[in-house]
Amino acid sequence: MTIREPHRYPGRLIVVEGIDGSGKSTQLSLLQTFLQSEGYDVSFTEWNSSPIVKDTTKRGKKKNLFTPTTFSLIHATDFADRHEQSILPPLQAGLIVLADRFAYTAFARDAVRGCDRDWIRNLYDFATRPDLALYFRVDIDTSVARIMGGRMQLKYHEAGMDLGLSPDPIQSFRLFQSKVLEEYDGITNEFGLTVIDAKRSVVEQQREVRKLVKPLLKGLRRHGLPRSAAKTTVEA
Amino acid sequence: MEARFYGAGLPKCDTASLPGHLVVLEGADGVGRSTHIELLQGWLEGHGFAVATTGMVRSELTRKGIKAAKEGHNFDRTTMALFYATDLADRIENEIMPALRSGFIVLADRYVDTMMARGAARGLDREWLARLYGFALMPERTFFLRLDPDELIRRTLRRGGELDYWESGRDIGLAPDLYTSFRKYQALILEEFDRLGERYGFTTVDASHGVEEVQAELRRELAAMLDPSMFVTAHDGTD
Numbered sequence: 001m002t003i004r005e006p007h008r009y010p011g012r013l014i015v016v017e018g019i020d021g022s023g024k025s026t027q028l029s030l031l032q033t034f035l036q037s038e039g040y041d042v043s044f045t046e047w048n049s050s051p052i053v054k055d056t057t058k059r060g061k062k063k064n065l066f067t068p069t070t071f072s073l074i075h076a077t078d079f080a081d082r083h084e085q086s087i088l089p090p091l092q093a094g095l096i097v098l099a100d101r102f103a104y105t106a107f108a109r110d111a112v113r114g115c116d117r118d119w120i121r122n123l124y125d126f127a128t129r130p131d132l133a134l135y136f137r138v139d140i141d142t143s144v145a146r147i148m149g150g151r152m153q154l155k156y157h158e159a160g161m162d163l164g165l166s167p168d169p170i171q172s173f174r175l176f177q178s179k180v181l182e183e184y185d186g187i188t189n190e191f192g193l194t195v196i197d198a199k200r201s202v203v204e205q206q207r208e209v210r211k212l213v214k215p216l217l218k219g220l221r222r223h224g225l226p227r228s229a230a231k232t233t234v235e236a
Numbered sequence: 237m238e239a240r241f242y243g244a245g246l247p248k249c250d251t252a253s254l255p256g257h258l259v260v261l262e263g264a265d266g267v268g269r270s271t272h273i274e275l276l277q278g279w280l281e282g283h284g285f286a287v288a289t290t291g292m293v294r295s296e297l298t299r300k301g302i303k304a305a306k307e308g309h310n311f312d313r314t315t316m317a318l319f320y321a322t323d324l325a326d327r328i329e330n331e332i333m334p335a336l337r338s339g340f341i342v343l344a345d346r347y348v349d350t351m352m353a354r355g356a357a358r359g360l361d362r363e364w365l366a367r368l369y370g371f372a373l374m375p376e377r378t379f380f381l382r383l384d385p386d387e388l389i390r391r392t393l394r395r396g397g398e399l400d401y402w403e404s405g406r407d408i409g410l411a412p413d414l415y416t417s418f419r420k421y422q423a424l425i426l427e428e429f430d431r432l433g434e435r436y437g438f439t440t441v442d443a444s445h446g447v448e449e450v451q452a453e454l455r456r457e458l459a460a461m462l463d464p465s466m467f468v469t470a471h472d473g474t475d
Contacts (some may be wrong), residue, residue, distance in 0.1 A: 052308060053319070056301030065297045068247050069325045069371050074297075077318035084312040114247035122367040126314050 003103060003127040003191075011091035012216050013128055015102040017184070018136030019177045020158055021143030022198045023205065027136065028100050030206045031213065035096055039222035043090040047101035050081035061157065068113035071157070075106055076123040083127060091128065094221060103127045104135075104191065108183035112176065113163065131216050134209065135188055136198035140178050144170065237336065242348065243370015249329060251373075256336035258373060259458065260347040260438075262429070263381030264422060265403050266392045267443040268450065272381070273343045275451050276458065280341055283466055288335040291345030295326035306402060313358035313408075317368065320351045325371055332373065341462075348372050349380070349438070353428035357421065358408055362431075377461060378438035379454060380429055385422035387444055389415070 001007050014031070016024040028044075035042050048057060057074055060066045066074070090097050103124035110120045138146075147154065154169045156162065160176025161169060188195060194212060196205055237258060239251035261269045270291075277287045293302045302319055305311045311319075324347070335342050348369045355365045383391070392399060399414050401407075405421030406414070433440060441453055459467040 050315075052305040052310065052315070053301065055304070056298055056322075059300070060297050063296075065326065065330070067249075067325070067329050069329065070297060070322055073318060073322040073325055077315055077322055080312070080315040080318050081310070084315060085310060116244035116247070116370075119244045119367065119370055122364060122370075123318070125364060 001128060002125050003121075003129050005129060007091065007128045007131075009088075009091040009128070010094035012096045012132075012220065013087070013091060013099065013130040014096065014132045014134070014213065014216070015099040015104075015130045016134050016136060017101060017104045017193060018138065018198060019140075019143055019180055019184075020173075021146040022136040022138045023146070023202065024134070024136040024198070025100050026202060027134075027196075027205055027209055028098055030202075031209055032098055034206075034210060035098075035213075038217075039224045040217065040220060041090075041095045041223065042098060043086065043095045044098045044100070045082050045086040046099070047105060048075065048078055050078040050085075052081055053078040064162075066157075066162065068110065068115050071113065071162075072106065072110040072115050072120060072123070075110075079103065079106070079124065080126070087128060096217075096220065099130070102130060102133065104133065104184070104187050104193065107187050108180045111183050112160070112179040132212060133191065133193045134196050134212070135184060135193040136196050136205075137181075137184070138198040140174055140181065142199055143177065144174060147173075237376045240374040241370065242372045242374060243367055246325075246329060246371050246373075249333060250337070251333075254333075254336040255339040256341060257377075257461070258332060258336060258342045258344065258375040259461075260344045260349070260375040260378040261381060262346055262349045262378060262438070263443060264383065264388055264425065265400060266388050266395075266397065267381040267383045268447060269345050269381060271447060272451055272454060273345055275447075276343055276454060279455060280458070285462070286338070286340045287343060288331070288340045289343045289345065290327050290331050292320065292350065293323055295323045296330070297326040298323040311407070313355060313360055316358075317351065317355040317360060317365065320354075321368055321371075324348065324351065324369075328371070328373055336373075344375065347375060347378065349378065349429065349432050349436070352432060353425050356428045356431075357405065357424040374436075377457065378436070379457070380433060380438050380440045381443040381450065382426070382429070382440050383443040385419045385426070388422060389418060 016028045018024040032042055032044060087097055106124060107120055111117050154173055159169045159173040161172050163176060165175040166172040196208060237254050239254055261273055263269050273289055280287050293299055302323060332342050352365045356362050399418045404414055404418035406417055410420040411417040441450055443450060
């Protein structure tokens with residue numbers, strides 16, 4: 001199975017994408033709470049969190065060792081490990097897997113860093129195609145306003161400081177993420193991401209997210225429900 | 237040397253002038269790669285060439301991480317291929333390219349071939365692997381020190397060595413015992429190397445010959461590549 005073909009696992013894979021400040025993590029966390037309260041088994045994984053790769057990424061960032069190529073490769077390594085350990089087993093077991101960022105993040109960012117688009121796509125060819133990929137689209141001003149207004153800090157690589165676009169982190173973030181937004185538009189068409197207008201309120205967006213997720217839940221096992229309800233689900 | 241890549245190459249990497257030479261020695265653990273690299277280095281330096289050496293998992297970025305991953309139980313084939321690719325990319329950009337720009341002869345103890353062979357032996361798609369390593373600079377010469385698995389086992393064991401877990405492919409369950417697993421795995425690796433040799437055209441050296449004989453062959457080949465006239469001395473090149 002590849003990132004371009006539907007998977008045949010009993011579980012469901014739902015991913016969120018978008019630049020920093022798009023609100024995607026907030027939306028995914030609300031969705032997780034909702035699904036769990038509905039009795040579904042949910043598993044969560046996020047970008048850049050593999051236990052065997054983490055230290056290398058940290059060292060590379062701290063010592064400024066990365067080039068566009070190694071930055072791209074280490075993220076693919078991280079993803080491969082999580083795909084094997086944290087995405088495939090729950091999908092095979094019939095769980096709902098929620099992923100905060102997916103291969104599309106690499107397609108967007110690494111291309112802006114100058115890596116060859118076909119080469120990046122090949123790196124992630126082994127990835128399972130999500131059942132639903134939500135792209136939270138915001139304009140750069142909204143994103144910057146949210147980041148500056150919140151507790152979030154602009155990180156060196158998120159701001160694209162490694163590209164030397166501007167010595168000012170905020171200006172660099174604007175320039176870098178504007179290019180990332182352009183890449184996302186192409187990716188949205190290529191891989192059929194579902195666009196969510198992320199300028200709207202949290203509640204409005206979550207309502208739309210749940211509506212989109214609902215058809216995917218059919219046939220999934222639920223637990224912790226009253227006996228009769230559980231029975232109905234099984235029979236349905 | 238000319239900057240040619242296996243695929244798309246490296247973004248933001250200056251390849252305009254590479255007066256140095258990249259030479260790769262491939263082969264299983266125990267065929268004598270490091271011995272031959274050491275001998276070649278001494279010989280080349282004796283003739284006035286600047287030599288740099290590099291080898292797998294020696295990159296500053298990934299050395300510790302890969303070592304730790306190999307000690308654990310959760311290192312699957314795709315993650316492994318990508319982690320080693322990160323190591324190679326880091327060394328190409330931060331060690332090999334700068335040395336080549338400065339006119340060094342870079343002797344590499346293993347290169348993409350080992351990684352492609354290991355990945356393919358573990359069932360990864362060969363085309364995927366070939367595209368993955370598309371960033372890698374093609375060496376000017378690759379020498380594959382070839383030895384059959386039975387001889388490899390004898391050589392390793394009579395020196396008091398052990399059959400390595402990963403070099404025996406223990407992670408892919410080829411056999412219940414170490415010896416059989418090693419033989420099967422190394423046979424798979426040889427098959428892959430033969431395939432790679434056809435595809436990328438490297439020079440196979442029979443490593444069952446003695447060190448002197450193998451070294452002499454390597455020196456003849458390198459002298460021809462560099463400039464034969466530089467190696468005409470009182471010695472005949474084999475010391």
